[in-house]
Amino acid sequence: MASLVSHPDEVKVVSRRFGQGATNIDRYLELDGYKAVQKAFAMEPDAIINEVKNSGLRGRGGAGFSTGMKWSFVPKQSAKPKYVLCNGDESEPGTCKDRLIFEHDPHAVIEGVMIAALAVGSQTGYIYIRGEYRYLSIIMQKALADAYARGFLGKNIFGSGRDLDIYWHGGAGAYEVGEESALMESLEGKRGIPRIRPPFPAVVGLWGGPTVINNAETLASVPHIILGGAEWYAKVGTPKNGGTRLFCLSGNLEKPGVYELPMGYNLRKMIYEVGGGIPNGRELKAVVPGGSSTPVLLPEEIDISMDFDSVAKAGSMLGSGGVVVLDDTNCIVKFALRTMKFYRHESCGWCIPCREGTDWLEKTLTRFHAGGGLKKDIDNIQYLSENMLGRTFCPLGDAAAMPTIAFVKKFRKEFEDHLEGRPCPFERAGAVEQLPVLA
Amino acid sequence: MPDVTLTVDGKKLTAPAGTLLIEACKSAGIEIPSFCYYPNLSLQGACRMCLVKIEKMPKLQTACTTVVTEGMIVTSDNEEVRQARKSMVELLLGNHPLDCPVCDAGGECELQDMTFSYGAAESKYMEAKNHKDEQQWSPVVFFDRPRCILCYRCVRVCGEGMDVWALGVQNRGVSSIIAPNKEDHLECEECGMCIDICPVGALTSGAYRYKTRPWEMKHVGTICTHCGDGCKTTLGVRRSDSGMEIVRGDNRDKSGINNDFLCIKGRYAFDFAHHPDRLMQPLIRKNGKLTPANWEEAFELIGKRFAEIRDHDGMIGVVGSSRITNEEAYLLSKFARVVLKTNNVDHHRTADFPALAAALSGKPDSTATMREVYDAPAILLIGNNPTDQHPLLAWQIRNNVRLHRSRLYLINSQTIKLGRQAAGFTQIPAGTEGKVAAYLAGDDAAVEAIITEKNSRETWNALREKLRGEQKLVIIFGSEIRGNDVAVLVKFGSGVHGAKFVCLADYANSRGAADMGLYPDLLPGYHRVADTGKFHDEWTSIPATTGLTLPEMVDAAKASKLKALYVVGANPIGRLGLDPFLFSKTFVVVQEMFLTETAFMADVVLPAANAYEKSGTFTNTCGDLQILKKAGEVTGTKSDFEMIVRIADAMGFDVHKLVPFGAGERTDMGQSRGAQSGEADRHAVWLEARGLEPKMSPLEPTAILDEIQRLVPGYDFSRINLLAGNDQHTTLANSGPGAIQKPELIVPANDNLFSSGTLGRYSKALHSVMESRTQQTSEVAAD
Amino acid sequence: MKFSDEFETRFTMMARHYPTKRSVLVPALLYAQDEIGYLSDEVIQEIARRLELTELDVRNVISYYSMLTTKPRGKYNVQVCTNIACMLRGGEELFAHCRKKLGIGHKQTTQDGRFTLEEVECIGACSWAPAIQVNYDFHENLTVEKLDKVLDGYQK
Ligand SMILES: Cc1cc2nc3c(=O)[nH]c(=O)nc-3n(C[C@H](O)[C@H](O)[C@H](O)COP(=O)(O)O)c2cc1C
Numbered sequence A: 001m002a003s004l005v006s007h008p009d010e011v012k013v014v015s016r017r018f019g020q021g022a023t024n025i026d027r028y029l030e031l032d033g034y035k036a037v038q039k040a041f042a043m044e045p046d047a048i049i050n051e052v053k054n055s056g057l058r059g060r061g062g063a064g065f066s067t068g069m070k071w072s073f074v075p076k077q078s079a080k081p082k083y084v085l086c087n088g089d090e091s092e093p094g095t096c097k098d099r100l101i102f103e104h105d106p107h108a109v110i111e112g113v114m115i116a117a118l119a120v121g122s123q124t125g126y127i128y129i130r131g132e133y134r135y136l137s138i139i140m141q142k143a144l145a146d147a148y149a150r151g152f153l154g155k156n157i158f159g160s161g162r163d164l165d166i167y168w169h170g171g172a173g174a175y176e177v178g179e180e181s182a183l184m185e186s187l188e189g190k191r192g193i194p195r196i197r198p199p200f201p202a203v204v205g206l207w208g209g210p211t212v213i214n215n216a217e218t219l220a221s222v223p224h225i226i227l228g229g230a231e232w233y234a235k236v237g238t239p240k241n242g243g244t245r246l247f248c249l250s251g252n253l254e255k256p257g258v259y260e261l262p263m264g265y266n267l268r269k270m271i272y273e274v275g276g277g278i279p280n281g282r283e284l285k286a287v288v289p290g291g292s293s294t295p296v297l298l299p300e301e302i303d304i305s306m307d308f309d310s311v312a313k314a315g316s317m318l319g320s321g322g323v324v325v326l327d328d329t330n331c332i333v334k335f336a337l338r339t340m341k342f343y344r345h346e347s348c349g350w351c352i353p354c355r356e357g358t359d360w361l362e363k364t365l366t367r368f369h370a371g372g373g374l375k376k377d378i379d380n381i382q383y384l385s386e387n388m389l390g391r392t393f394c395p396l397g398d399a400a401a402m403p404t405i406a407f408v409k410k411f412r413k414e415f416e417d418h419l420e421g422r423p424c425p426f427e428r429a430g431a432v433e434q435l436p437v438l439a
Numbered sequence B: 001m002p003d004v005t006l007t008v009d010g011k012k013l014t015a016p017a018g019t020l021l022i023e024a025c026k027s028a029g030i031e032i033p034s035f036c037y038y039p040n041l042s043l044q045g046a047c048r049m050c051l052v053k054i055e056k057m058p059k060l061q062t063a064c065t066t067v068v069t070e071g072m073i074v075t076s077d078n079e080e081v082r083q084a085r086k087s088m089v090e091l092l093l094g095n096h097p098l099d100c101p102v103c104d105a106g107g108e109c110e111l112q113d114m115t116f117s118y119g120a121a122e123s124k125y126m127e128a129k130n131h132k133d134e135q136q137w138s139p140v141v142f143f144d145r146p147r148c149i150l151c152y153r154c155v156r157v158c159g160e161g162m163d164v165w166a167l168g169v170q171n172r173g174v175s176s177i178i179a180p181n182k183e184d185h186l187e188c189e190e191c192g193m194c195i196d197i198c199p200v201g202a203l204t205s206g207a208y209r210y211k212t213r214p215w216e217m218k219h220v221g222t223i224c225t226h227c228g229d230g231c232k233t234t235l236g237v238r239r240s241d242s243g244m245e246i247v248r249g250d251n252r253d254k255s256g257i258n259n260d261f262l263c264i265k266g267r268y269a270f271d272f273a274h275h276p277d278r279l280m281q282p283l284i285r286k287n288g289k290l291t292p293a294n295w296e297e298a299f300e301l302i303g304k305r306f307a308e309i310r311d312h313d314g315m316i317g318v319v320g321s322s323r324i325t326n327e328e329a330y331l332l333s334k335f336a337r338v339v340l341k342t343n344n345v346d347h348h349r350t351a352d353f354p355a356l357a358a359a360l361s362g363k364p365d366s367t368a369t370m371r372e373v374y375d376a377p378a379i380l381l382i383g384n385n386p387t388d389q390h391p392l393l394a395w396q397i398r399n400n401v402r403l404h405r406s407r408l409y410l411i412n413s414q415t416i417k418l419g420r421q422a423a424g425f426t427q428i429p430a431g432t433e434g435k436v437a438a439y440l441a442g443d444d445a446a447v448e449a450i451i452t453e454k455n456s457r458e459t460w461n462a463l464r465e466k467l468r469g470e471q472k473l474v475i476i477f478g479s480e481i482r483g484n485d486v487a488v489l490v491k492f493g494s495g496v497h498g499a500k501f502v503c504l505a506d507y508a509n510s511r512g513a514a515d516m517g518l519y520p521d522l523l524p525g526y527h528r529v530a531d532t533g534k535f536h537d538e539w540t541s542i543p544a545t546t547g548l549t550l551p552e553m554v555d556a557a558k559a560s561k562l563k564a565l566y567v568v569g570a571n572p573i574g575r576l577g578l579d580p581f582l583f584s585k586t587f588v589v590v591q592e593m594f595l596t597e598t599a600f601m602a603d604v605v606l607p608a609a610n611a612y613e614k615s616g617t618f619t620n621t622c623g624d625l626q627i628l629k630k631a632g633e634v635t636g637t638k639s640d641f642e643m644i645v646r647i648a649d650a651m652g653f654d655v656h657k658l659v660p661f662g663a664g665e666r667t668d669m670g671q672s673r674g675a676q677s678g679e680a681d682r683h684a685v686w687l688e689a690r691g692l693e694p695k696m697s698p699l700e701p702t703a704i705l706d707e708i709q710r711l712v713p714g715y716d717f718s719r720i721n722l723l724a725g726n727d728q729h730t731t732l733a734n735s736g737p738g739a740i741q742k743p744e745l746i747v748p749a750n751d752n753l754f755s756s757g758t759l760g761r762y763s764k765a766l767h768s769v770m771e772s773r774t775q776q777t778s779e780v781a782a783d
Numbered sequence C: 001m002k003f004s005d006e007f008e009t010r011f012t013m014m015a016r017h018y019p020t021k022r023s024v025l026v027p028a029l030l031y032a033q034d035e036i037g038y039l040s041d042e043v044i045q046e047i048a049r050r051l052e053l054t055e056l057d058v059r060n061v062i063s064y065y066s067m068l069t070t071k072p073r074g075k076y077n078v079q080v081c082t083n084i085a086c087m088l089r090g091g092e093e094l095f096a097h098c099r100k101k102l103g104i105g106h107k108q109t110t111q112d113g114r115f116t117l118e119e120v121e122c123i124g125a126c127s128w129a130p131a132i133q134v135n136y137d138f139h140e141n142l143t144v145e146k147l148d149k150v151l152d153g154y155q156k
């Protein structure tokens, strides 16, 4: 199972119970488990929502939308049942944090879903876990069964007179299904094609009922907020960016791993101090700060505070917390190609710009990287990406376009170095073979 | 809902709240391009061609999914919008074959049009295109994957429109393909709607593909000749050795009562017209053998024999058809009475229109139009299986339920497919439809016959209460309800506010044949032969006693009493399974397209034109009158209208008295060039030989339309509207008292989606579909 | 078509979790596949029948999800991640090594039916890259040497 790391700068909130045996419900109860939900029972729904709003908690799934605000969009009265849906589809390249939460602290997710359900007046929650995480779904099923056995779930929970059911649901391999509306389609047993919005899920979601969708980390943070108080949580982070975040450090680092750091932690420090810097005496070449869909940052751009607003100001995004570090032995064209290969494989194919654009870009980049590139290809790559941007049916198209635009803009010289039949100047032994296009 | 006001390109528009922006623009004459948007199908937002700029929105928005709001300010055409659309076309063309000159859709391809509009023809794409071989999914449907632009129209029209769901999307991303089950064959109703709706050349028709070019055809909008629903179809016609050939049937212009709908028969089964067995020359029995003859000889013989038999009081029978035009049916009815002096007239009856006419007497506006079936808030359907026998009616019902939430009540002895749309389905024991009518009309005792394990007395009570509470209920019934049961059902309907009726008959002009009086006891308009009145006045000295029904004619033949039989477009021997030697002592004249069982034993066979080769009108099962436009002529055939007049003439009858002509304005004798020129010339020669002026010709069916309009109740429609191609409702309710007919003479045609009486026997398209089906089932059986 | 009792218990239980029948489709397909090895025509027919779907509908769903397959696979499905985080730490070298060692390419199966090889997208092991999954088991922080040991462990 995934190994744990630690660093003195960490502020352990969500990861507090990692490695503590908290999959066991008794151990979880010892570690303040299910206290928050009991506290929430004594609160008015609006008070719960306000507490979450004031905590400055913003969605950990990528978009960074205020969680309290999202909950407040759910109509109080609804003819159809309301639902809470935990997004545990975690598939954004560079991201591997929800996995740790499910592995070490499944009850925290359950408790988060419960509190969300209380806040919006729902009686049913689903925890969607990506299909590859089979061992985690087994852990989750056991946790749910234990919670039911204790009367924490089911009828008349905690003797409150309220009924609440939470179920686990499994995926079967599709990145797009992490997008909230495609997630609902998938849960309803369909192809993961996103839905037309508006209406938004908070109004018309699962089976037509109002639905709150949150990332697993977001929901796992909620019990801590309810117990520790909004003020405490907000203070851990920066203004408008409350609390901590699980940062997944990966790539060319001495000490990759998942670290829980306060919002606003400095990126340079994250790479050089927490992550232990670049191994083998190499230099930093680039950082992808928030998962594969976020625009790349140059070494001179990393003196930034890792919160949603600051990273956006720097022209990228905080995204899903996946910090991917590249040293100077890597080829950016190759990196761009592999990124595009992923989006081409994962595009649902519904809309023209994403379906055709990702295919076209991947083919062009493949030829380009193999030495068959023309000067006009560079402009064409940029032209294509810019024409996808903002015009696709769902944000997957943007996720493919944004990093590509940044690669071309920031590393144009490196693209030019591939021209005129020159082989890739970075190609390492063993990886020269042309890889198959995933089908 | 109140209207909202918005601004598009500086123009102020108002539209009802809830309108989609793309529709609001369209109504104001602002065209927003689209591939995936299709009215009345679910929204996709997939092609992104309809992107527009809406103020206060950071990104471009899809007009096809945006609902208009008060004060919305929209720019539908600026640099940003044009670039967005251009790039969509470029992206599509990246993987699309650029071979418009060979593509089957060249000239009528929406992608081609967009490429011209947005100037995206410059190719930036250098890679090999994704290829996949063309597939044949059924005898009539081919699919060329590389041309598909994934607009999902085919998937939706098949699923949502047809409720067939034979197409889906396989794989994802750039590998996505439109596919039927197992990606190789269609399990469907073969309607071909997917082909029609495909904006590009991806889905093509086995009947039409690569035969010709859209601009090389003449396009003639006429009415389908198969079932009783009366779909409008546009025939693509080109010249051929035999005069003309129909190469395509579709309804892409969405005119007519069927909007864009056509079933397999309307779309492909025009091919009987070009069957090699088609008769192209009159045949006269000489020495016991049918021998080719010329027209003059044939008419002379028939005229002589008919006149002799009539003058010697010999018995003559006339059998008409439910596939001839109103004008022809009227003329035949009149010819029998006025020229042959007999009421021995009948046709293959598939519904009890006389009973309905009688029951509705004094109740004007009590029949529903085909359009109303699509709009009615509630529908009661007793008997029949429209999916098989009335495909358009089924489409109307289905889409009324889907789009307008109409409540469909089904009462049937079988579980039929429309049950999927029904708010309530009540199964009854076979043959108890009449009891249902009685119970609904208030006869509580009748319930005993229809109580089943599933449907108790209470269920029936509740259903009756619900039905009584409906408004504008359209009551549709099949031939299961006939005779007195019709009146009983009408009695029930009288208690429901605004109820209207549809009586289902099987052939393209069954209703017309009935309305025009192809009955031994009824004249046009269900006027009893015994009742004096306008027909006796106008037609003068017609017999007033009831004639023989078809079975009675058969009996008379058996008794060697029937001296002559005149069969126009019918095949009683084949249909009723009669002994072919039965008529050996009768002089039989048959007007037909093929050597049917009846034609085979005739003394004279006259090669007839079919509905696609003549002009005139049809009345569909609902009573909607529509105009037939002649697609062209096939050499060596004549319309039934012309042949009837020619026989009357050969009998020495003054044709002025049969067809009023010559008095009116100069007629349009058809084009002097092109496919119809032959007819005009022929008529002119005939007229000249008789010293007649080429005014309204007696051979031209519109010559008798005035009389029909004047004498047949319910046919007082607007001529201008008819000529403009609009359907005109004729209503049975204005008709006379009619008569209770012999309900046992009603024999359903029992055609299904893939059969169509004699026409179906000569349609290769229908045969190929049937064969591929038996093949598939035997393959499954062999597994 | 018969599934194991375990499948049936799971299916019945899961089917109760949703307001619509078809919602259970995706997990049910994956469990059926785990049991039968792949989604055969028979499995598809049976699942379609149970959930009142058309076969086409079920096939459309299957073909959307990368873990579902209608073709038989080897006993062990070796899934090598070559996505960015793994690529930076040698994922492609691992894949190349697998191809050589097993003598098969992407989505191919060894003659003895033991291994299927697949290049896959990010499996959520970025901080422990490079990583592979064999069936549902993760193997992380790999080198070519460690990979050999892992594969040898699946020789049975
Ligand atoms: C293509 C795409 C993939 C996504 N994948 C995930 C994912 O795997 N996990 C996740 O939590 N959110 C994912 N999201 C974001 C979700 O759509 C949604 O915003 C999120 O689950 C909301 O939760 P939050 O407010 O707690 O962040 C994805 C979004 C897109 C556009």
Ligand code: SF4
Residues within 6 Å of the ligand: B147, B148, B149, B150, B151, B152, B153, B154, B155, B178, B197, B198, B199, B200, B202, B203
């Ligand atoms: S087949 Fe035609 S209608 Fe169907 S998705 Fe493809 S292009 Fe569109």
Ligand code: FES
Residues within 6 Å of the ligand: B033, B034, B035, B036, B037, B044, B045, B046, B047, B048, B049, B050, B051, B062, B063, B064, B065
């Ligand atoms: S018409 Fe609007 S997206 Fe296709």
